[in-house]
Amino acid sequence: MEKHWPSNSIELRSSCSVETFGCPVCYFCPNSWKRVGFFTVNSAKNNSEASKGLQNESKNKLSRILWTEAAVKGIERKAGLTNSTSLWPRAVLDALSDKIEKNQWESALEIFQLLRKQHWYHPKSQTYVKLFQMLGKCKQHEQASWLFKTMLAEGLKPTIDVYTSLLGVYGLSGQLDKAFHVIDEMKAISDCKPDIRTYTVLINCCFRLSRFDLINWVYEEMSYYGLELNTVTYNCIINGYGKAGMLNDMEKALTEMLETGTCLPDIYTMNSFMWAYGNYGQIEEMEKWYDEFQHMGIEPDIQSLNILIKSYGGAGMHQKVTSVMDFMTRRYFSPTTVTFNIIIETFGRGGNIEEMERIFRMMKMQGVKPNCITYCSLVNGYSNAGLLKKIPSILRQMDNSGVIPDTPLFNCIINAYGSAGDLEMMEEMFVKMKKKQCKPDNVTFSTMIKSYTSRGMVEAASEVEDKMRHMEQYS
Structure with a gap:
């Protein structure tokens, strides 16, 4: 199929869906977004009643x-x-x-x-479902087991949703044996048999744990119970292969999806393909599939454009990053925090501090609130450029804007000072980290050990190692 990708710009189509999408298992699940100006500020009508x-x-x-x-x-x-x-x-x-x-x-x-x-x-199963989903994201399978026992003690009968969310906790926590045990329990209950959602969550867990050997077994299990893959399941499979870099298998899954005649690709399929090829540096393939999916009638959303920006930025193709930004302006896409974070990271990594700071100012002018990831990107940009004197101002801005620093942000700051050999400031940030009630992790300690060791401060490195072992012992 013919492509139309000029050397200095990319072909970006004008029509864009404004539907809000939601998907329980796929990686690319953008929330609602509005079509308002990107680099413009829209004022209210000059009408006193409307203003009031x-x-x-x-x-x-x-x-x-x-x-x-x-x-x-x-x-x-x-x-x-x-x-x-x-x-x-x-x-x-x-x-x-x-x-x-x-x-x-x-x-x-x-x-x-x-x-x-x-x-x-009054006990409600939906409350437990939400708690299980949270525990799955936090990989707290032991807490989930306690919660399930609590639910049974309250006299609640588990539903398919409850079992599916519990299975997700075990799978995401690396406890696949327990996840399969949940499947067995469901099979034994007449009105609680595993459904397509249950198996989709199980497939997602297998991909996340790189247990590709179990995928075919799950297919056979589904076929035995008369369950056919739907679009969400295919998207989960495509996304899983894409993240693992198994790009041929990803394309085969798309072929199977199309051959069903009932499962049509959607925006999640498109974004998974674009992310996979962009992440592995295959920019031409990413552009080809961007065009292919549009010929299928699927138009890009804000997530698609974020993927383009990140992929071009990672490849050092800053001119194409600018092209995507211009397209967003013309087509009234509203940038998200993620969009700005990607652009800030791109220019910071490329050493273009002036442009990084301009985009950050623009972010605030547009009313998009920075988060810890934004400030991490700024810290890394300043660190790469040797501008450590600007880091204290970042912490002041966070205090003024009400953004609470987290452990990864402090890790970035500690690494910046440690890499520059400013061990006094590194230690000061470590103290401040604890004052802010941010718990140091292995990355924190490893960064400090590396900084001390590189400067021959063996005793200081040994003390940090003792702290790390103590933390692991009581965690």
């Missing part, structure tokens, strides 16, 4: 946000410290949802215990 309406709406939204934040903090303080059984339902449930959304599993389970003490509490 917008102001009132903004005040109401702000009030709800502030109320929710206050309620969450209040309930979090009470969790584990109170025996009250008459707390306000909305406050408790909002606090629980907040912790689940942030994957703060320890706080979430404490609030869940508080929830169970309330006189108005």
Whole structure:
């Protein structure tokens, strides 16, 4: 099929779907996005009534946000410290949802215990499903086993969704034997047989653990029970092979998908192909498939464009990065935090600090809030350029904007100072890290050990090694 990719620009089609997509297992699952200007600021109409309406709406939204934040903090303080059984339902449930959304599993389970003490509490399987999904992301299979026992003790009958989410926790935690045991349990229950969603989650877990030898067994199991692969399952398979670099198998899966006649590729299929070829540096193949999927009637979304930017940036093709950015401006795509993070990382890694800082300023002007990944990219950019004097200003900006630094960010800062030989600042950041209640991990200690060792400070390196062993012993 003929391609149309000019040497200095890329062909990007104009029509774009604005549908909101959602997928439970695939890697590329963009949330809702709006088609507003990329590098423009849209002003409200010059109408006093409309202006007042917008102001009132903004005040109401702000009030709800502030109320929710206050309620969450209040309930979090009470969790584990109170025996009250008459707390306000909305406050408790909002606090629980907040912790689940942030994957703060320890706080979430404490609030869940508080929830169970309330006189108005009624067990619901959907609450357990959400908790299992969170524990899966955090790889806390032991906590999931306890939670399942708690659910049974409350008299709740497990549903297919409950079993599927429990299977996901075990699979994502590397406990495939337990995951298959869940399948066996489901088979023994007449009204709780594994369905296509269950097997799709299992396939996803096998891919994540590189257990490709089990994929065909799962296919045979599904065929035995009369279950046919659907689009979501094929997307999971395509994504799994793509991430593993098994690009021929990925293309074979697409061929099988098309041959069914009922499972049509969608935006997730397209993004998985683009990500796989872009990630492995096969830019021409990525561009070819970008064009092929559009001929199938699939138009790119913001995730597709993020993939293009990241792939071109990784290949040092900054002119094409600019082309994609220009396309986003013309076609009114709204950039996400991920979009800006990728662009900032690209220019920072390429040593173009001036452009990196310009994009960061633009991000804030557009009202897109930076996160820890944004600041990590800035730190790495300054570190590569030898501009360590700018790092303290990043921490001040984070404090002013309310972004709470996490362990990976401090690891970036510690590595920056350690690599530059500024061990005094490295140690200062390590102390500050603990003050900010960020728990050091193996990356933190390994970075410091490397810095000390490279400068012949064997005794200091040995002390850090002892701290690391102590942490592993009591973790």
